[in-house]
Protein backbone atom coordinates (compact mmCIF):
# COMPACT_ATOMS: atom_id res chain seq x y z
CA UNK A 541 0.00 0.00 0.00
CA UNK A 542 1.00 3.62 -0.50
CA UNK A 543 3.17 5.75 1.84
CA UNK A 544 2.25 9.07 3.53
CA UNK A 545 0.34 11.98 1.87
CA UNK A 546 -3.32 12.70 1.08
CA UNK A 547 -3.19 11.64 -2.57
CA UNK A 548 -1.22 8.54 -1.55
CA UNK A 549 -3.93 7.77 1.00
CA UNK A 550 -6.57 8.15 -1.71
CA UNK A 551 -4.59 5.78 -3.92
CA UNK A 552 -4.25 3.32 -1.01
CA UNK A 553 -8.05 3.09 -0.73
CA UNK A 554 -8.14 1.22 -4.04
CA UNK A 555 -6.09 -1.56 -2.45
CA UNK A 556 -7.92 -1.80 0.89
CA UNK A 557 -10.12 -4.83 0.00
CA UNK A 558 -7.08 -6.73 -1.28
CA UNK A 559 -5.26 -5.98 1.99
CA UNK A 560 -8.26 -7.33 3.91
CA UNK A 561 -7.96 -10.56 1.90
CA UNK A 562 -4.54 -10.97 3.49
CA UNK A 563 -5.72 -10.47 7.08
CA UNK A 564 -9.15 -12.16 6.88
CA UNK A 565 -8.20 -15.24 8.95
CA UNK A 566 -6.90 -13.15 11.86
CA UNK A 567 -9.58 -10.44 11.77
CA UNK A 568 -12.02 -11.97 14.26
CA UNK A 569 -9.27 -12.85 16.75
CA UNK A 570 -8.00 -9.27 16.66
CA UNK A 571 -11.48 -7.80 17.01
CA UNK A 572 -12.12 -10.06 20.02
CA UNK A 573 -9.09 -8.48 21.74
CA UNK A 574 -10.62 -5.03 21.28
CA UNK A 575 -12.88 -4.43 24.30
CA UNK A 576 -16.27 -3.11 23.23
CA UNK A 577 -15.94 -3.98 19.53
CA UNK A 578 -18.94 -6.33 19.33
CA UNK A 579 -20.99 -4.38 21.87
CA UNK A 580 -20.59 -1.13 19.96
CA UNK A 581 -21.57 -2.75 16.65
CA UNK A 582 -24.69 -3.93 18.48
CA UNK A 583 -25.42 -0.35 19.56
CA UNK A 584 -25.11 0.92 15.99
CA UNK A 585 -27.32 -1.88 14.69
CA UNK A 586 -29.99 -1.05 17.29
CA UNK A 587 -29.70 2.66 16.43
CA UNK A 588 -31.00 1.87 12.92
CA UNK A 589 -34.32 1.64 14.75
CA UNK A 590 -36.15 -0.42 12.09
CA UNK A 591 -38.83 -3.13 12.33
CA UNK A 592 -37.83 -6.62 13.43
CA UNK A 593 -38.60 -8.04 9.96
CA UNK A 594 -36.89 -5.22 8.01
CA UNK A 595 -34.96 -5.63 4.76
CA UNK A 596 -31.38 -4.62 5.61
CA UNK A 597 -27.94 -4.28 4.07
CA UNK A 598 -24.61 -4.54 5.86
CA UNK A 599 -22.22 -2.62 3.60
CA UNK A 600 -18.53 -3.49 3.99
CA UNK A 601 -19.63 -6.47 6.07
CA UNK A 602 -16.15 -8.01 6.27
CA UNK A 603 -16.13 -11.31 8.17
CA UNK A 604 -19.72 -10.69 9.27
CA UNK A 605 -19.17 -9.22 12.76
CA UNK A 606 -21.41 -6.26 11.91
CA UNK A 607 -23.83 -8.64 10.15
CA UNK A 608 -24.05 -10.63 13.38
CA UNK A 609 -24.91 -7.41 15.21
CA UNK A 610 -27.78 -6.83 12.75
CA UNK A 611 -28.99 -10.42 13.04
CA UNK A 612 -29.09 -10.21 16.84
CA UNK A 613 -30.85 -6.83 16.86
CA UNK A 614 -33.42 -7.88 14.23
CA UNK A 615 -33.77 -11.70 14.30
CA UNK A 616 -36.47 -11.79 11.60
CA UNK A 617 -34.81 -9.37 9.21
CA UNK A 618 -33.79 -10.18 5.65
CA UNK A 619 -30.08 -9.34 5.51
CA UNK A 620 -27.67 -8.79 2.63
CA UNK A 621 -23.95 -8.49 3.36
CA UNK A 622 -21.75 -6.80 0.75
CA UNK A 623 -17.97 -6.53 0.70
CA UNK A 624 -15.22 -6.12 -1.89
CA UNK A 625 -12.87 -8.59 -0.18
CA UNK A 626 -13.54 -12.16 -1.28
CA UNK A 627 -11.39 -13.44 1.60
CA UNK A 628 -13.44 -11.62 4.26
CA UNK A 629 -16.73 -12.70 2.63
CA UNK A 630 -15.71 -16.36 2.41
CA UNK A 631 -14.99 -16.35 6.13
CA UNK A 632 -18.34 -14.64 6.88
CA UNK A 633 -20.20 -17.29 4.88
CA UNK A 634 -18.86 -20.08 7.13
CA UNK A 635 -20.63 -18.68 10.21
CA UNK A 636 -23.59 -20.80 11.23
CA UNK A 637 -25.42 -17.95 12.98
CA UNK A 638 -25.40 -16.08 9.66
CA UNK A 639 -27.07 -18.83 7.66
CA UNK A 640 -29.68 -17.20 5.43
CA UNK A 641 -27.71 -14.00 4.84
CA UNK A 642 -27.27 -13.16 1.15
CA UNK A 643 -23.58 -12.44 0.48
CA UNK A 644 -22.55 -10.18 -2.37
CA UNK A 645 -19.01 -9.56 -3.59
CA UNK A 646 -19.09 -5.95 -4.75
CA UNK A 647 -18.02 -2.34 -4.37
CA UNK A 648 -19.75 -0.21 -1.71
CA UNK A 649 -19.37 2.71 -4.13
CA UNK A 650 -22.12 1.14 -6.25
CA UNK A 651 -24.07 -1.58 -4.41
CA UNK A 652 -26.86 -1.63 -7.02
CA UNK A 653 -24.36 -2.53 -9.77
CA UNK A 654 -23.34 -5.53 -7.67
CA UNK A 655 -26.96 -6.69 -7.25
CA UNK A 656 -27.97 -4.96 -3.99
CA UNK A 657 -30.74 -2.92 -5.61
CA UNK A 658 -33.15 -2.39 -2.72
CA UNK A 659 -35.17 -0.53 -1.74
CA UNK A 660 -34.05 -1.29 1.82
CA UNK A 661 -35.46 -0.31 5.20
CA UNK A 662 -32.01 0.14 6.66
CA UNK A 663 -28.30 0.22 5.83
CA UNK A 664 -25.49 -0.34 8.33
CA UNK A 665 -21.99 0.60 7.17
CA UNK A 666 -19.40 -0.17 9.84
CA UNK A 667 -15.85 1.05 9.20
CA UNK A 668 -16.71 1.52 5.54
CA UNK A 669 -17.40 5.13 4.55
CA UNK A 670 -13.82 6.22 5.43
CA UNK A 671 -12.45 3.68 2.95
CA UNK A 672 -14.45 4.50 -0.18
CA UNK A 673 -12.78 6.79 -2.75
CA UNK A 674 -15.74 9.20 -3.08
CA UNK A 675 -17.83 9.33 0.13
CA UNK A 676 -20.22 12.00 -1.23
CA UNK A 677 -21.17 9.94 -4.28
CA UNK A 678 -21.41 6.80 -2.13
CA UNK A 679 -23.82 8.53 0.30
CA UNK A 680 -26.02 9.84 -2.53
CA UNK A 681 -26.28 6.29 -3.87
CA UNK A 682 -27.07 4.91 -0.42
CA UNK A 683 -29.93 7.41 -0.07
CA UNK A 684 -31.36 6.13 -3.35
CA UNK A 685 -31.12 2.52 -2.12
CA UNK A 686 -33.31 3.28 0.89
CA UNK A 687 -37.11 3.38 0.97
CA UNK A 688 -38.53 6.83 1.83
CA UNK A 689 -38.07 7.11 5.60
CA UNK A 690 -35.38 4.38 5.53
CA UNK A 691 -32.54 4.51 8.02
CA UNK A 692 -28.74 4.69 7.63
CA UNK A 693 -26.16 4.15 10.37
CA UNK A 694 -22.48 4.78 9.71
CA UNK A 695 -20.39 3.22 12.48
CA UNK A 696 -17.08 5.01 12.09
CA UNK A 697 -13.98 6.53 13.64
CA UNK A 698 -13.87 10.32 13.75
CA UNK A 699 -11.16 12.11 15.72
CA UNK A 700 -10.48 15.29 13.73
CA UNK A 701 -11.21 18.44 15.70
CA UNK A 702 -10.58 16.83 19.10
CA UNK A 703 -6.95 16.87 20.32
CA UNK A 704 -7.88 14.38 23.07
CA UNK A 705 -9.46 11.92 20.63
CA UNK A 706 -6.51 12.21 18.22
CA UNK A 707 -4.12 11.55 21.08
CA UNK A 708 -6.07 8.46 22.22
CA UNK A 709 -6.13 7.20 18.63
CA UNK A 710 -2.37 7.62 18.19
CA UNK A 711 -1.67 5.85 21.48
CA UNK A 712 -4.01 2.94 20.74
CA UNK A 713 -2.80 2.39 17.17
CA UNK A 714 0.92 2.90 17.69
CA UNK A 715 0.99 1.11 21.06
CA UNK A 716 -1.45 -1.75 20.47
CA UNK A 717 -3.21 -2.11 17.11
CA UNK A 718 -0.21 -1.98 14.75
CA UNK A 719 2.12 -4.23 16.81
CA UNK A 720 -0.64 -6.72 17.73
CA UNK A 721 -2.16 -6.72 14.23
CA UNK A 722 1.25 -7.43 12.73
CA UNK A 723 1.86 -10.35 15.10
CA UNK A 724 -1.60 -11.90 14.52
CA UNK A 725 -1.76 -11.46 10.72
CA UNK A 726 1.89 -11.25 9.69
CA UNK A 727 1.25 -7.97 7.86
CA UNK A 728 1.34 -4.37 9.10
CA UNK A 729 0.13 -2.52 5.99
CA UNK A 730 -3.59 -2.43 6.68
CA UNK A 731 -3.04 -1.35 10.30
CA UNK A 732 -0.71 1.48 9.29
CA UNK A 733 -3.30 2.53 6.71
CA UNK A 734 -5.97 2.39 9.43
CA UNK A 735 -4.03 4.81 11.63
CA UNK A 736 -3.42 7.30 8.81
CA UNK A 737 -6.88 7.09 7.27
CA UNK A 738 -8.60 7.82 10.59
CA UNK A 739 -6.28 10.78 11.28
CA UNK A 740 -7.15 12.18 7.83
CA UNK A 741 -10.91 11.50 8.00
CA UNK A 742 -13.80 13.91 8.69
CA UNK A 743 -14.61 15.47 12.04
CA UNK A 744 -18.07 14.73 13.46
CA UNK A 745 -19.60 18.01 12.09
CA UNK A 746 -17.97 17.39 8.68
CA UNK A 747 -19.45 13.91 8.31
CA UNK A 748 -22.83 15.15 9.53
CA UNK A 749 -22.68 17.86 6.87
CA UNK A 750 -21.76 15.29 4.19
CA UNK A 751 -24.89 13.34 5.12
CA UNK A 752 -27.09 16.44 4.81
CA UNK A 753 -25.47 17.36 1.48
CA UNK A 754 -26.28 13.86 0.22
CA UNK A 755 -29.96 14.51 1.00
CA UNK A 756 -30.34 12.80 4.38
CA UNK A 757 -32.44 14.24 7.20
CA UNK A 758 -32.68 13.64 10.96
CA UNK A 759 -28.87 13.53 11.08
CA UNK A 760 -27.49 12.90 14.57
CA UNK A 761 -24.41 11.36 16.15
CA UNK A 762 -24.40 8.93 19.07
CA UNK A 763 -21.48 8.00 21.32
CA UNK A 764 -19.73 4.82 22.47
CA UNK A 765 -18.19 4.09 25.87
CA UNK A 766 -14.75 2.89 26.96
CA UNK A 767 -11.62 3.99 25.08
CA UNK A 768 -13.81 4.43 21.99
CA UNK A 769 -15.68 7.39 23.56
CA UNK A 770 -15.02 10.37 21.28
CA UNK A 771 -13.22 8.08 18.81
CA UNK A 772 -15.93 5.78 17.39
CA UNK A 773 -19.46 7.07 16.75
CA UNK A 774 -22.75 6.09 15.15
CA UNK A 775 -23.83 8.63 12.52
CA UNK A 776 -27.59 8.15 12.12
CA UNK A 777 -29.64 9.60 9.25
CA UNK A 778 -32.84 8.97 7.30
CA UNK A 779 -33.98 9.30 3.73
CA UNK A 780 -36.76 11.92 3.69
CA UNK A 781 -40.31 10.49 3.57
CA UNK A 782 -41.01 12.62 0.42
Ligand SMILES: C[S@@+](CC[C@H](N)C(=O)[O-])C[C@H]1O[C@@H](n2cnc3c(N)ncnc32)[C@H](O)[C@@H]1O
Nearest residue numbers: 557560600601602605606624625647648666667
Ligand atom coordinates in the same frame (compact mmCIF):
# COMPACT_ATOMS: atom_id res chain seq x y z
C1 LIG B 1 -12.62 -2.84 9.07
S1 LIG B 1 -13.51 -3.95 8.03
C2 LIG B 1 -15.09 -3.86 8.78
C3 LIG B 1 -15.86 -5.15 8.66
C4 LIG B 1 -17.16 -5.18 9.43
N1 LIG B 1 -18.09 -4.16 8.98
C5 LIG B 1 -16.93 -5.05 10.92
O1 LIG B 1 -17.45 -4.10 11.50
O2 LIG B 1 -16.24 -5.87 11.51
C6 LIG B 1 -13.71 -2.98 6.55
C7 LIG B 1 -14.26 -3.78 5.39
O3 LIG B 1 -14.58 -2.87 4.33
C8 LIG B 1 -14.31 -3.52 3.10
N2 LIG B 1 -14.18 -2.50 2.06
C9 LIG B 1 -13.27 -1.51 1.96
N3 LIG B 1 -13.49 -0.78 0.85
C10 LIG B 1 -14.58 -1.32 0.25
C11 LIG B 1 -15.33 -0.99 -0.90
N4 LIG B 1 -15.00 0.05 -1.69
N5 LIG B 1 -16.41 -1.74 -1.21
C12 LIG B 1 -16.77 -2.79 -0.42
N6 LIG B 1 -16.10 -3.14 0.68
C13 LIG B 1 -15.02 -2.42 1.02
C14 LIG B 1 -13.05 -4.31 3.37
O4 LIG B 1 -12.87 -5.32 2.43
C15 LIG B 1 -13.29 -4.80 4.79
O5 LIG B 1 -13.87 -6.08 4.79
